[in-house]
Amino acid sequence: MAFCSMFCCAKGLDRDRGKKQPTWRIFSLKELHSATNNFNYDNKLGEGGFGSVYWGQLWDGSQIAVKRLKVWSNKAEMEFAVEVEILARVRHDNLLSLRGYCAEGQERLIVYDYMPNLSLLSHLHGQHSSESLLDWTRRMNIIIGSAEGITYLHHHATPHIIHRDIKASNVLLDSEFRARVADFGFAKFIPDGATHVTTRVKGTLGYLAPEYAMLGKASESCDVYSFGILLLEIASGKKPLEKLNATTKRSITDWALPLACERKFNEVADPRLNGKCVEEELKRVVLVALICAQNQPEKRPTMLEVLELLKGESKEKLAELESNELFKSPKAGEYNDGTSLAEDSSDFMSEEKDTKEEVKDVKEEITSENAHGV
Template sequence: MTCFPFSFGKKVRYVEKHDPDIDEELSGIQNVRIFTYKELRAASDNFSPSNKIGQGGFGSVYKGLLKDGSVAAIKVLSAESSQGVKEFMTEINVISEIQHENLVKLYGCCVEGNQRILVYNYLENNSLAQTLLGSGHSNIFFNWKTRSKICIGIARGLAYLHEEARPHIVHRDIKASNILLDRDLTPKISDFGLAKLIPSYMTHVSTRVAGTIGYLAPEYAIRGQLTRKADIYSFGVLLVEIVTGRCHTNTRLPIGEQFLLETTWELYQQRELVGLVDVSLDGHFDAEEACRFLKVGLLCTQDTSKLRPQMSFVVKMLTGEMDIDESKITKPGMISDFMDLKIREGKGVDTDTKASSSYNASSASDSQSNTMSYAASTSTATTSTFTAKYDQTL
């Protein structure tokens, strides 16, 4: 299946001084509308605080009404944003060429002077981190049918990115705060600033480790090995979070219960997985289906990346079209096994932590879930960028 680029008509010219490097990049993009700063300022009522729907290290997100009547989420990057020019252009390049029910839709962007703004479709129900896992009050009740729909939708979106989009796309930051929900609670994968494109002719990618602690696959977090299986690990963690209504890490719990994957593995061995299902459901759920979802979560988070199923198979297992071979479930790569990874300045490791860039930057996960980009140190204590083998089967 090929991608379906979409167009918003003739580009709008801007006349203020702008970054020539960005301008050169934008000139090669055919499917993105270029907004003026003036029209976005008008759409958001001069970026009124009353229209702000999100805040993070990247800047702010405002709800706005465009001239054509469309309601938009206007993502304004601050001058000190941790999302640099490269990430800004990556997000535009990736999302402008793809369209899927379970991916956010890019309306356009604005580049004037030092202004960098992305304009997305507005999604009424914020992120999973804010609504399902957030500590704040939410008027949404996530019954089992809704959770099942969300899990399958995210899986389908990832399967599209990994297997149908050309070139293939590794998101690198799948997590609860990057899953936005529309009016019907249909999930949309967002924030493609860290995404990597994998053309079919490439056998490997060279990249710094980037993502969110708690969702990072062990082989990627420690050795910098990036394949699509890193996304699949992240999805597995998210899948377990959605079923249980719990964050991947909670340091307020007793030591033995702080890491959700560890608890899931232990209860799986005891054949008591059903006890993990969110108590807020009050027993109103399909126990067989819930346990199947948790087993898929374990399959996706196995320590050996080659054992993790590809996303199209994950979709089939979640929908019941494919049986789960439990003999293939092995111990997951535990978050606690690499939480003490050395990330110190001056020790050959370059760190860069940024807040979530979903509509609301606050996440239900504790301080362990910072998004980060770093190069791992070698035995000679020098900063290194890993070259990870990329196998089409991974």
Template sequence: MKFGHLLTFFYICDSIELHGLELNIGSFTLRQIKTATNNFDVANKIGEGGFGSVYKGVLPSGTLIAVKQLSSKSKQGNREFLNELGMISALQHPHLVKLYGCCIEGNQLLLAYEYMENNSLARALFGPKEWQLELDWPTRYRICIGIARGLAFLHEESRLKIVHRDIKATNVLLDKDLNAKISDFGLARLNEEDKTHISTRVAGTYGYMAPEYAMRGYLTDKADVYSYGIVLLEIVSGMANVADRENENQFVLLERAFALKATGNLMDLVDPKLGSEYDIQEMMVVINLALVCTAITPTDRPTMSSVVSMLEGRIVPEVFPAEQSDSMTEMDRDKRVKELEDQNGNRIVEMPFACTDSSTSAVDLYPNDGFSEYLQKRDSDIRKLLSK
């Protein structure tokens, strides 16, 4: 493996061309990857997604890696491979999963990441019982801060300002010390201020998508802030924000949070597994931040740097907007497409509600031991409800 130099390559696959693409990462040969994974031994397979598999591997140095293998036969898989390669190769941060290098050889498209011993936050919180971890409140609070720091870096501190577009519990991975790291940049987009923020392809995951993006394709970094708010609610409650089977355009956890706020019983959100072993002040900060982050109006949501400051106690948490619509999770189901203008005069295209659930369209880094199938079935049920 080669580090500390610019990798230059030329590769053509299914009409996608890269001419002299320069990436500040290492390169692997296919032989090195096969050696690390014992020739992609099924015993080393730790995940499966819509565009390939993920294998655990070990380098000659003893470093553990997670190898994402994407099929070159899928155009969408190629796009997401190149997007992830281009995005994450330019990013280095303690709360982003580190990309060690790539391999493009024959029909193989491979990405080698640092191996995350404790898998995903989703599996730790609400996966099948045998996969769940006992996350105490200090650990959960540290995870909240870690995700926020990673997003603040993407939105405000990195040379490339990036909107992740798919912040969710399965895309937050936990290392051996339960530090949170954001993964899966296959859907990420540059946040270019001179653009109108219109996305022609709405992509993300049901239950985490901001209303203005899901309904109108209007994308800014505040879409990630909304998704982060949902993740905060999941961390507090230990519950997934799944669809309400009786009211298919609503999501159980978010609706419950608003209902409890209305009755003054927000502490009922707290995961019973925590008992009374948590800091009440920290818990209220996180719950109120979750509500602020999921405000229906993007401008009412805080920046992620402000979120970090609030969690670290440097500034007082922002006040939750007093007026909200009846339901923040009701999605416009009108199939007409029409042009609107937002309050700043930017063009907005109101689009049919059509999303790509990345738990099946992109490869989560490694939803281990069948957890991907568990999530795909759950999300498939959600999509069926929302498509009625």
């Protein structure tokens, strides 16, 4: 079975590296039924195409989140195997921790630490958006934490890992609003020496890098693009795609770039902040976001460079960033090379069958804000 072979490989690699034994374990289905009150509807945290996530409490009182696959299939089995393998390999304060898994019969469940403050999406656009719990300090901490987690995947994990689905619903928040990047079901390993992998397109349009959306070329640079979109979303409180009328949508980059060119950074800030933000940090976030979300992958920075810029560690590099040719006034409605991502009006893209088929567009609902994570 794919799951067994991949997961055993991960365990062997950990032993080879001399790592301390992982803290995850195998759960029984009976134990998870008990923890979630038989997967009671009242315990449901979110729902998506793969299935549902439930809150649960173990016998020792610790709280967990349980992702339960809806229907068993070879594809679902593979995503389950990939996510468990990656979570078993990696340990970082800004990545969601694996508590364990359950594979009994056709049931496939992944157990995580429960994140009391749910997802970033729930605070920007969902059930907690009106509570304004994300002040500027928390937003900056979430930005730096998310960047740290992705940097670990790209530069410190062996082999390197590309996430392929970086977005607000996949950034979870613990009790202190610290960021945990989640949902590795779409993740890919990058072999040493490889610049990209060609794969089926999966992810949310508005976050997808053009070369990935059109050609299926997935790389670390695609994650950098998605992270740039996420940075703008965190700073502005806007969604990646904004509906202007019945037939037109505008990308967040098309909206933000002219403001950045005119140095009107305060107009980018989320109105819910009421002007209470650190102007230099806001400027840094917006400029870094737009550099990340360029259409040409060769012009994007690495996550190591992104992290350094966000932390403001080099005044020289910040000066270079601000004087980048990107921030010369573009034509209205154009971004970088004259193209606009707003030309495509769909919010979700997932290629399920064959790379030669037309990709089906399925609108992502707000009810799935915590679905891939918790």
